[in-house]
Amino acid sequence: MDAKYDLHSLVEMKKDHPCGNNKFEIVRMGADIKIKCTNCDRTIMMPRRDFNKRLKKVL
Numbered sequence: 001m002d003a004k005y006d007l008h009s010l011v012e013m014k015k016d017h018p019c020g021n022n023k024f025e026i027v028r029m030g031a032d033i034k035i036k037c038t039n040c041d042r043t044i045m046m047p048r049r050d051f052n053k054r055l056k057k058v059l
């Protein structure tokens with residue numbers, strides 16, 4: 001799946017964040033993608049291919 005997303009898109013991932021939330025905002029796009037948990041504001045950085053694998057849907 002190659003979903004359409006961009007900087008500041010809200011996304012749902014296949015796995016919940018440890019805080020129990022499952023909504024993230026894309027805060028950096030590049031070879032690596034950085035997402036921020038909308039509940040606890042912690043950020044996660046991962047290679048784009050991993051992001052594509054873990055992405056459930058774009059909100």
Ligand SMILES: [Zn+2]
Nearest residue numbers: 017019037040
């Ligand atoms: Zn969180």
